[in-house]
Amino acid sequence: MPSKGLNLTRLCTEEEENESSGEIQCNHGYVLPLLTTWTPRNPGRRYWGPRSCDFWVWKDSEIDPRSKFVIPKLLDKMGELENALEGFENLAKPRTTLKVENTIEEDKMKKIEAQLVKLQDDMEKMKEKEKKWKSKLAKSKARENVLWLIILGMCIILVACGYPGISLKEDAMRLPL
Secondary structure (H helix, E strand, C coil): CCCCCCCHHHHHHHHHHHHHCCCCCCCCCCCCCCCEECCCCCEEEEEEECCCCCCCEECCCCCCCCHHHHHHHHHHHHHHHHHHHHHHHHHHHHHHHHHHHHHHHHHHHHHHHHHHHHHHHHHHHHHHHHHHHHHHHHHHHHHHHHHHHHHHHHHHHHHHHHHCCCCCCCCCCCCCC
């Protein structure tokens, strides 16, 4: 019935180390440590006992019946509370982990969105440049067409001047006989 998380034997031993009134030895000559039992018949009762032989001596007198009833109930309740606390801690860990993961994902999404905005801005700039180049190209083609028309007109004039039957003089408009 003692709880998993709390070592009651160690707790009682630490509190009462100064209280120890000398050394107790077993039949083999070993110094016995002061221990605490947590059985239903002797909850919280201290004794000296080795871990290697069957010799032991009670330090405390026998526990009254009321304490024998109350102490195990309190230990059970304490165990239940520790289990509930452990359960809540286990629930809190995934939530914390999930929050951290969500934060990481949000950071990644913000970076991706920033990249997307930058790419969209770059695309808009490229579209503006494309419009300017198309405008320049259209103006250039118009100039080229005008130049070709001028060249064509000059060629027509030169051909007309150089053809023997055609003359630009006033009487030259007659047909040859």
